[in-house]
Amino acid sequence: MAITGLPPADDADVARVTEALQMITPRWNVRILLALNQPPQRYTEIAAKLPYLQSGQLHPKIRSLCEAGLAERTEHSARHVTYGLTTRGRQLLPVLPVMAAWAEEHLEKPEQPLSTIEQVEDSLTLLARRQAAAILWVLKSRQEVTARALARIVIPDGYWTNIYPPLRQLIDDGMVMTAGNGQPYRLSRAGDALGPVLGALSMWSAGRPLDHAARHPLWGRPAPEPASPALAWTSHQPGTPALAVPTQPARRPGWQPGELFSHAIPARVEAVLLPGGVRR
Template sequence: MATTGLPPADDADVARVTEALQMITPRWNVRILLALNQPAQRYTQIAAKLPYLQSGQLHPKIRSLCDAGLAERTEHSARHVTYGLTTRGRQLLPVLPMLASWAEQNLQKPEQPLSAIEQVEDSLTLLTRRQAPAILWALKSRQEVTARALARIVLPNGYWTNVYPPLRQLVDDGLVTTEGNGQPYRLSPAGAALGPVLGALSMWSAGRPLDHAARHPLWGRTTSGPATPTRAWTSHQHRPPASTAPAIPAQPARRLGWQPSELFSHATPTRAKAALPVGGARR
């Protein structure tokens, strides 16, 4: 049954990716997946790697990952039970460094550096906002669209103004942009930069190799230079003012504050609760 007004293939794609995000976003799930990425272990061995989880928190989390098909429980005997990742769970792990890299490059920078795992958790929080995948898919496919037209796509069975709360949240998060009330919406640079991540999640959820993400029919498309969206679906012909600002010299590429191997090190420094400076999509 269709849940959006997107074409059937895109609608199924959004549903699969939404389900994948719901599997890994709940608190501690990413850390538990990384702790399980070892040869089969006893429960006490896993718990020792996650000392910040209180007694009774870990077991239901592992059970939910087993139910989702990402982890498995093996009973060798009545007193010997081990846990580990399934093949499906291991295939998902390469998406995590992609999420961390996107956050490092596109989200606001805190005063104290964050661990790669915290970068992943922040990214997942943004992507699991209500209606977020459907809105991102619609804006990628339409490039620019009014709120009313967007509501017909992502909320075909609801009142159209219900699109405003999730849409405003994505604007606040820095993934969507608009030039003001009544103006069309489009992906921000940070939202567009999610292409490799969402393409990889789509491929994983469809049971395909992650390295096929560049071939994704929607997120595999790249645009060189300024976007020139078709405006047939907007209610008016919007003309952005011509820019007279001088060209800004390209900045040298900034080295990531972490390396991919660090994501799997289980180092979990205490996160600083400092105010975030201006710059980049919000966390």
């Protein structure tokens, strides 16, 4: 059943990406996935890596990740149960540094540097807002759209003024812009730069290799881009994997939780930003 007025292929793409975001955006889910990115572990071993979770919080979240197909529970005996990532869950991990790279370049700079995992969580919070994916898809494909035309596509069965709350939220978040009341809407620089993020999420949710993201029909690059230096992260240890660049082979995901939560601060790359950057 179509959820938007987009062409069927685009509608299905938006639905898959929206579902993927709903799986991983809830608080602590990404951190739990990263803690599970090791050989199968007992519950107590996982809990020890996530001490900030209160008693009773971890188990239902692991169960929800198992139900989503990202984690798996293996019962060796009545007293020996282990948890680990499924192949599907491991395939998701390379999407996370793409999100963090976007946040590092396009979100406003906080007074205190953020860890890589916090950059990922900030990105997810913005992307998972109601109807955000559908609005971003339409604006990317149409370039400029009036609110009424946008509503006909995004909420075809709803009253058209209902488009304004999510649209204003995306403007506040810095991903959409307009010249003023009654003027068409379009993606901002930060919104347009979401191509690698949304392309990677689209490929993962469709069960396709992530390296096909550059060929996404909407969010892919129209032509190969010249090689550029690897992004200097705001706060990672040297062991934290950065994004691969065209001149280097891609790294296999193998993050350690300690690396992701590190606040060590290397030299910062000054990015060209809109005034203030996108709001976190």
